[in-house]
Amino acid sequence: MPRTFTIASRASQLAQIQTNIVLDSLQKAFPPNGSNPEFKTSFMSTAGDKNQSQALYLLGGKALWTKELEVALKDRDVDMLVHSYKDVPTSLPEGCVIGAVLEREDPVDSLVVKQGKEWKTLDDLPSGSVVGTSSVRRVAQLRRKYPDLKFLDVRGNLNTRLAKLDDPNGPYAALILAKAGMVRNGMGDRVTSDITAPTLYHAVSQGALAVEVRSDDKEALEFCKALTHRQTLWTCGAERACLRVLEGGCSVPVGIATNLEEKPTGETLTITGCITSIDGKEHVEYTLKAVVTSLEDAEKLGALLGKTLIEKGGRKILDDINIDRERRVNEAQAEDEQVSKQT
Secondary structure, eight states: OOOEEEEEEESSHHHHHHHHHHHHHHHHHSOOSSSSOEEEEEEEOOHHHHOOSSOHHHHOSTHHHHHHHHHHHHTTSOSEEEEEGGGSOSSOOTTEEEEEEOOOOOOOEEEEEOTTOOOOSGGGSOTTOEEEOSOHHHHHHHHHHOTTSEEEOOOSOHHHHHHHHHOTTSSEEEEEEEHHHHHHTTOGGGOOEEEOTTTOOBOTTTTOEEEEEETTOHHHHHHHTTTOOHHHHHHHHHHHHHHHHHTOOTTSOEEEEEEEEEETTEEEEEEEEEEEOTTSOOEEEEEEEEEOOSHHHHHHHHHHHHHHHIIIIIHHHHHHHHHHHHHHHHHHHHHHHHHHHHO
16 A cells, blocks of 8 residues: 655644645656655644743743654654754754755745835834834844834744734834735735845745654655755755854844856856844845855855854854843743743
């Protein structure tokens, strides 16, 4: 009997949409014929889904979105995991590998304004306007150009965040969201404008989907080959190699942009990375370019960019960020303990 593969992801609406993209791609590449495997889906909540009250900055690294899923994968309860690649830690648990990276959607961040308002860009927002985002990276970079705007954390799935935005009594004038998620969720019409580099560099691997499998599952690895988009694999590989050197989690303000283009001398990869202090006052940015002929070449260039950013002043910024996070975590814990005593 053909094997049945269980494809798992988080239970959010967007995660389910993304999982079905992978499911459809696998069924198209390997249609039912009596010998091809069958594919089914499974969804579960992760720690990041369950805690919707605290800022992501205080909750830890990207394993918030992947740990429970990876336990199920290693226990062989499921066979493939579908992730937003930007949520995947740069180091995976032993026995787990990225088997496929699908073609990337536009990785840009976008502005979404409150319904009924005529603002089109961040420049249009009145001084003091509140912009909602859960990303320290976005806040850090945008504070450089827009010191008169206020930034406020906003959590929840897309529908929840948009409802908070459009609430007439809500504080938000606009949100900043990943365009890829809006498009995949059928909400592309809500995008007011894109916020492109150098104003805002996107997150590492933003816009790409990744499939994680067990490293010893040769059959799953073989099927994943049909899903992988080589150009996305290389560009995201370079970005993740840079982040790995910087030891960044999902809340570290590391921005990135890559471009892989065909030239007479061969495929040329251009990668720009930046690290920005939380208050936006310190900023390190650098660009590297090289001809690449393999994923390994791309990863070497990304790693070199990470080392260069550290040498150019990024280490001090990252150290200051870690100190600030530790202070705020301690404050949050003390506040929780005080509330517990009162109740």
